[in-house]
Amino acid sequence: MAEETHHYDVLVVGTGNAACSAALAALEKTPRVGMLEKAPKRDRGGNSALTLMMRFAFNGMEDLRPLIRNFSEAEMRPLLESLPHRTEAELWDEIMRVTNNQSDQEMLQVHVTESLKTVCWLASKGHEWVPAAMRDDSVVTLNGGGAGLQQRHFAILEKAGVVFHHETAATELVEDEKGRVTGVRALTSAGYATFNAKSVVLACGSFESNPEMRARYLGPGWDMIRLRGVPFNTGDGLRMAMDIGAMPHGSWTTCHASPQDINLPVFTVPSAHILKDSPARYMYPWGIMVNTNAERFVDEAWDTRGRTYAAMGRAIQAQPGGIAFQILDAKIRKMNVYTPNYATATTAKADTLEKLAEELDLDVAKFVKTVTGFNAAVQPGKYNPNRYQLDGKSTAGINPPKSNYALEIDEPPFEAWPVRCGMTFAFGGLKIDPKTSQVQHVAGRPIPGLYAAGEMAGGLWVGNYAAGSGMTAGATFGRIAGTHAASTALKS
Ligand SMILES: Cc1cc2nc3c(=O)[nH]c(=O)nc-3n(C[C@H](O)[C@H](O)[C@H](O)COP(=O)(O)OP(=O)(O)OC[C@H]3O[C@@H](n4cnc5c(N)ncnc54)[C@H](O)[C@@H]3O)c2cc1C
Helix, strand or coil: CCCEEEEEEEEEECCCHHHHHHHHHHHCCCCCEEEECCCCHHHCCHHHHHCCCCCCCECCHHHHHHHECCCCHHHHHHHHHHCCCECHHHHHHHHHHHCCCCCCHHHHHHHHHHHHHHHHHHHHCCCCEEECCCCCCCCEEECCHHHHHHHHHHHHHHHCCCEEECCCEEEEEEECCCCCEEEEEEEECCEEEEEEEEEEEECCCCCCCCHHHHHHHHCCCHHHCEECCCCCCCCHHHHHHHHCCECEECCCCCEEEEEEECCCCCCCCHHHCCHHHCCECCCHHHCEEECCCCCECCCCCCCCHHHCHHHHHHHHHCCHHHEEEEEECHHHHHCCCCCHHHHHCCCEEECCHHHHHHHHCCCHHHHHHHHHHHHHHECCCCCCCCCCCCCCCCECCCCCCCCCCCCCCCCCCEEEEEEEEEEEEECCEECEECCCCEEEECCCCEEEEEEECHHHECCCCECECCCCHHHHHHHHHHHHHHHHHHHHHHHC
16 A cells, blocks of 8 residues: 655644744635644644743834733833843843854854744734743743643634644655655654655754664763653654755753652653643742762752753753752742742751751761851842842852852751752754755755754753743744745745
8 A cells, every 4th residue: 555645745744833923924825734743643743842931132112012912111110121122132142141252153143133033923913922931031921831822823723724644653754856845754653755856954853852863962961861852852853854965963972851749750752741730940049059979960050040041950960860859948938939839849858957958868968068058158249049149258268169149058958959850952953054944965065955044953051051941942043944945945
């Protein structure tokens, strides 16, 4: 029996935010858009369905108006007091700062200058934002989080007639004799099928769900890491593209990984995701972290939380057993800076440092020495646990230092949260032309008919990342990919 075949102008692989943004943009030019998704329908949407917010450039209140349906200046004003703007220059600077000036400048230029246009474009399609809650790293957040965004994406695309093929894993790219990509071969629940297309957009995530690739690129120990997100992103798109000569790009040895509850599941799927029970443990800048040797091992606040959390997972993974303890005291608890999800965190609590150490099975004398040594090193200054601004209140004479938010841990009860590293996604990807999102060949020319977006596009993130950037980059380069893929399709 002949293999089943389908025909589209634009075929998009994946159904996360980058893929849906590509499909939305392609629809502006052609209705013949198809999407392939490896997961069953209930778990489509990828990691994008597990997110909260997008980081984008804005100059003030006026720029936010198009994003919020019932815009209230009174509600926005207090939020804008802590973050009145994030200009293009500021967004550029903070990404260069977190990547140690290694972000691909051509990609970053597009990412930064298109970010506000992209969120306004999404709003024009029916997406919406709401004023941000305390734990977010922006003044507005996606209504319903990433789950809400993805539900809206699916409703808009399905209404426009886009065909979704679920439980359909792309396995290889099909090329003609000139090296033009003419479709995708995929494994469906009924067997192999061929999806012919005039252009293909790959937006099927990075390789974080593939233990062999994690070990190969990220190094020993990463094969056994737990995931914050879906088990479906096994690097298939990267492999398929590199099999036909696509150029790898960006940092293949670093990744986004953050502190998570010790009981982080091995992976999470969209249908099991509950926003308020997030296992993320991002209170570390306000206190200290120690390893199982009862020693501090990292400057907990070398920068703001949104600019350190994606690298902090790797610092924890490097500790014995890949485990650490976040330690805070009653003073900090009273300041009402706790994120709501700490209510469901795995925790230990005691009235003395000695008892807390016993509960954590740490060497008591060493733990007490670490905490009292830290306390003695705290310098005068005003402690201000503000998630956007550094307070400069630091330690002196200890190693590692704490550069900001250094406050003595001396008021009982003392609390501790055991944490581990949870991997979010890998930074390595494909080289694309940032103006078109077209995939580049190792031979130094574009691959005809092939585009990539989202985590598949490498170059922006190196070693670290700024919170909320992945969703914005996915939407921006997805939109660009969809537009150019459809234009190419209509010309052929
Ligand atoms: C818990 C969590 C919270 C996060 N919070 C934020 C946040 O608030 N803000 C932010 O900017 N970023 C956040 N991120 C990062 C964010 O999820 C990514 O930057 C973003 O989702 C990447 O989008 P994407 O479309 O490239 O990938 P994904 O959304 O992961 O989509 C990839 C899709 O491809 C599919 N797929 C994989 N292989 C195949 C195949 N062979 N064939 C067909 N389909 C395939 C997958 O099933 C999936 O649907 C978070 C990540 C996690 C895990």
